[in-house]
Amino acid sequence: MASDVLSFLLADAIVTLGYHNVSVLSNPANIVVALTVPLAASIALAVTHAWDPRILGCGVEEFRRVGYAYVLVIAVMAVLGYAAGMTGGHSWVFGALPLAAALSVLGRYALRRWVHRRRRSGAYLRSVVVAGELDSVLELIRRTRGAAYAGWEIEAVCLADLAPGRRLPLAIEDVPVVGTERDVVGIVALHGYDAVAIVPSSQWSPQRTQQLAWDLEGTGADLLIAPAMMDIVGPRLHISPVASMPLLQLSAPRFTGxxxxxxxxxxxxxxxxxxxxxxxxxxxxxxxxxxxxxxxxxxxxxxxxxxxxxxxxxxxxxxxxxxxxxxxxxxxxxxxxxxxxxxxxxxxxxxxxxxxxxxxxxxxxxxxxxxxxxxxxxxxxxxxxxxxxxxxxxxxxxxxxxxxxxxxxxxxxxxxxxxxxxxxxxxxxxxxxxxxxxxxxxxxxxxxxxxxxxxx
Known part of the structure; x- marks a missing residue:
């Protein structure tokens, strides 16, 4: 947030004092526009959820939201300026705001690189216990290890219940197996993990998943549910409630428009x-x-x-x-x-x-x-x-x-x-x-x- 605020304040100052000169502030209308630019940019970034912690530092969604926010604020201010008959604010709308967008993206990119370096060295990691069937657990462990920048550290595994006579492995890819899916809540309460990730398993019925969400309340751990299709992300995924049941809606990819x-x-x-x-x-x-x-x-x-x-x-x-x-x-x-x-x-x-x-x-x-x-x-x-x-x-x-x-x-x-x-x-x-x-x-x-x- 501080990086974004500094970006549009700096861009506003460059246009106000660099492109123009101090005399431009003698016009009250110009002062209004110059003061409105930082405020409008802040509102646009907030409205588009560009400061949502869940999208910071990972993936392209963060930059997509920043871009959408600045396109939105430029369009709105241009329309309002035209409607009000103001002709002196173009340099701020079409100069300061695009410059602020570029500075915001560069600032976020620099911060992202710094956070990624820190995560690769073991800092700012989110401790996770994963629960599910062996193949799905193994796939998630391998993917997260190949993407250290995401900030996940899988520290324990709870496997699906095994058939009678079979024994749990001691570890999966050097991650200790600490119990079965029935032990998740007790293990989280004991060790204080930051999140529980559920991967596809035949034993996770809607009722058990709902009960797990209730049982985790008060532990401070988030519940993450991995859908069967793990490579579909971004704007194609939507949560569509039907009869009070949340359904993951997957839109078809569009290569037109x-x-x-x-x-x-x-x-x-x-x-x-x-x-x-x-x-x-x-x-x-x-x-x-x-x-x-x-x-x-x-x-x-x-x-x-x-x-x-x-x-x-x-x-x-x-x-x-x-x-x-x-x-x-x-x-x-x-x-x-x-x-x-x-x-x-x-x-x-x-x-x-x-x-x-x-x-x-x-x-x-x-x-x-x-x-x-x-x-x-x-x-x-x-x-x-x-x-x-x-x-x-x-x-x-x-x-x-x-x-x-x-x-x-x-x-x-x-x-x-x-x-x-x-x-x-x-x-x-x-x-x-x-x-x-x-x-x-x-x-x-x-x-x-x-x-x-x-x-x-």
Whole structure:
């Protein structure tokens, strides 16, 4: 809150005293507008729940709400100013507020990075006891360990009741098993855990879940219930009460409408701008490829795009000219995950190609594919036709959107990901797409490219 308040106060001061001069305050109307901007911004952030502790420091929902708050306040103040016939407040409405939005986002991002670093070192963690069946518990433990920034520390496990004659394991992934689901309340009361997470289990009936919620009252522990579909988050999920029963409503993903049009426009405008800005680099890379190995500078490979339509994806050639013919000889050395073919030290890669791959420079020609509408700046990894032939119905959902120049897979490890993790990342993007998620991925891509994590 302090960061946001400082942001719009600073933006207001810059416009009032920097863009104008002190004499502008001689007009009472200007004073009203200058004082209204911080107040209106505060109200908008409060109305959109941008200060809700549950969304702070994790996911894109926080930035989506901040963006919505500033769009709302700019629109409202612009309409009110027009209705009141005020012509002197444009610099505050269309100058101070957008500047305040940018400062708010940067401030929150800096705070988020700081909190994430502290959480990775063991601070600001929420102690959790998880209850449910073994497979679901194991999945949650592995996911939370791979996302330390979320602030969860699963300290104990209560498993579902076992059949007669079977014994509980001592631990799951080094997390001690302290009892069964029937022991949850007593264990929380004894050890003072911050939260109880219930994962899918056949033994958690609505009555038992309600009773657990009542029994936890007064312990200070929150009750978290994980739905069966754990990769659907954000605006697609709603709680819809029916006959006093809360139901989790899952809206169908939408790949049409104003937001999708805005994504398409953003893709092409940014791709054109990047092509123009990077023209000297593209020329230099092309010359380096041609001068260091025989063959063309560009390589076109058929990939599968949205709806299963094939297109020619462009790349700078990073391998020797007859690389495709030598593929069969390297099948046994495949280190790729699932249907992917990858070799960390592929002998077909040229010296220049290895450098290009390390920093993803070989992907730059795909900006042409983005401009032509075959690809998007952000999306799932563009697959080969041979890979698509091995897809099941779930993985085919990747083809609901255009493939991307970058994506969640790019900022989460690239070639170091397992096949299952790669699929999960792409499907998570398809299921939860939003403009805020696109901006977050584009922001993180720069760091992933510089670090060269998983690039080979």
């Amino acid at each position: 104003p937001a999708w049009i805005a994504k398409t426009v953003m893709d092409r405008v940014l791709a054109i701008a990047l092509l123009v800005a990077a023209a000297p680099i593209l020329f230099a890379i092309g010359c380096a490829v041609r001068l260091t190995s025989p063959g063309p500078a560009l390589y076109k490979q058929m990939r599968v795009g949205r709806g299963g339509i094939q297109f020619g994806m462009l790349k700078f050639r990073s391998m020797v000219r007859d690389a495709d013919k030598r593929l069969a000889d390297l099948t046994r050395a495949n280190e790729g995950a699932g249907v992917l073919f990858k070799i960390r030290d592929d002998p077909r890669v040229t010296r220049v190609g290895r450098f290009l791959r390390r920093f993803s420079l070989d992907e730059l020609p795909q900006l042409v594919n983005v401009v032509s509408g075959q690809m998007s700046l952000v999306g799932p990894r563009p697959p080969l036709a041979s890979e698509v032939e091995q897809y099941d119905d779930g993985v085919r959902r990747r083809l609901f959107v255009k493939p991307g120049l970058t994506g969640l897979w790019q900022v989460s490890g690239r070639s170091d990901l397992s096949w299952e993790e790669s699929v999960r990342m792409d499907l998570r993007y398809v299921e939860n797409w939003s403009m805020a998620l696109d901006f977050m991925i584009l922001w993180k891509t720069a760091g992933a490219v510089i670090r060269a994590d998983g690039a080979y």
